[in-house]
Amino acid sequence: GSFGGKGGFRGSFVTSMLSRKTGGRPIKWTEDRMEYLMAGGSQAWDRHYRVSLAVKNDGTITAMKVELLHDLGATAEGFGAIGAAKPLASFVGCYRMEAAEYDLKIVATNKLFSSPYRGMGPPPHNCVLELAVDTVARGLGMDPAEVRRKNFIPPDAFPYTIPSGNEYDSGNYEALLDKVLEMSNYRELRRRQEEARKEGRYLGIGVVSTIEPGVFDWNAYAIVGMPMTGVPEGVTIGFDMLGKITARIGFAHEGQGQYTLISQLLADYFGVEMSDVRVIQQDSLSAPPHFGPGGSRLGVAITGAVLGAAERLRAKLGRVAAHLMQCPPEALEYRDGMFRVPGVEGAEMHAAQVAATMLARSDLLPEDMDPSPEATCVWTAPGRTPADDQGRAKSYLTAAAACHVALVEVDVETGKVKILGYWIADDCGTRLNPVTVEGMTQGGVAQGVGAALLEEAVYDEEGQLLTSTFMDYLLPTIHEVPMTEKAALVTPSPFAPLGAKGVGEGAIHTAPAAIMCAINDALAPLGVQVTEVPATPNRIWKAIQEARKA
Incomplete structure (x- = not known):
């Protein structure tokens, strides 16, 4: 754990072997920032998605298919494949669907190995799922908040088993949505958006709902070769x-x-x-x-x-x-x-x-x-089950939930995105230490802003890394990360001690999706849909120019 670069045993393995070769002498491992960015455990997800939803004319989503091409990098030493398996724990998000399919291909390339990062896999999955739900809303002429409301798993359905086999413990997703819409004064945001469009400004509103699976078990990763059940x-x-x-x-x-x-x-x-x-x-x-x-x-x-x-x-x-x-x-x-x-x-x-x-x-x-x-x-978590031949299992014990609303403005002449407001309603069961949860949430938003707008390992055509310092690899600062308005709802877990749910990964599960949905909402009048992250000014500007030419 611990959110950033971690895991992997390269340093400890190398120093242990060198110590053995020198008769047990102490060996010191030193790795500076540039070395870490170039060759350490610095790179997270590199993925290409195709997502299909089966939808009725009234907006009811009945099924989902996700095709994922996951770049592992040159080796598996960073446990990158686990990140491709973890989305099974919350595969359909907050939504009730009758069926789901996961077509997963993991490939080895000559890139730096992928490593764990906060969220360990679901944040990009959540992002493409929520972008797809917004596509449904636009295609049917429905409000994106109401499409979500229509498809939420109802409170009386818990414990609820999703198609991938995991069981959600408890939740009230509609209450979260109602709370965040009230906090943000959603109707007023839509009115402001209409006024801005008349002035030639492009405001966008993202409304997203996601699950944070908590208290992992090894059986969640059975499809990539993890044979165990139970984590003490x-x-x-x-x-x-x-x-x-x-x-x-x-x-x-x-x-x-x-x-x-x-x-x-x-x-x-x-x-x-x-x-x-x-x-x-x-x-x-x-x-x-x-x-x-x-x-x-x-x-x-x-x-x-x-x-x-x-x-x-x-x-x-x-x-x-x-x-x-x-x-x-x-x-x-x-x-x-x-x-x-x-x-x-x-x-x-x-x-x-x-x-x-x-x-x-x-x-x-x-x-x-x-x-x-x-x-x-x-x-150890009670009630965990071995994975079946399709990887279905009761894996993660708890299912925290959150609903975020993001308000952004996109400068169509430069492609720059500015976050104007951000609201969060979340439910992690009993809050054992509210101050800690507050910090977890705000930190998750910061990392979500980085994922959506800034952070990227860029290589040239010869395979040379171009982002080997913090002059080139852009991190979010206090100037890019909004101080969010937050509200807490509590549906205690019936399975976990004191009714608490896992919340350590927090808002990174939701923030990238909220920001990307808001950007596409802002650009909808231009017929532009941004589908690659980070949504840098250059990428957004190019998408706008291509749409204008078309």
């Missing part, structure tokens, strides 16, 4: 003599808030302050089984592990507390970190006191009780 995440928790809690996990701190989440959960469960909780990363030989961040999974997975371990530790402490207070364990009440005997004044002990007794007075414990106030739990 473990934690060991324990008290010390002073009532401090330590959580031992196996993944590094990467700035995504998981250590904070662990502290929140344990502080709430055991009635202590967050400052009383320490989270420690252990090495791979010492930590419980774990995977760490990736596939919008860790917030949900570590919550399951922490709550499982906390419950086991509470049960252990409860046995000791009952023994000390001379009552059966079932007579105890546990609340806010306190064990109490209801109706007996003064008969109470805090969990930290019980733990200290275990460590300092083993003579007071039940005979079969070890004096160790700690417990371990390894969590």
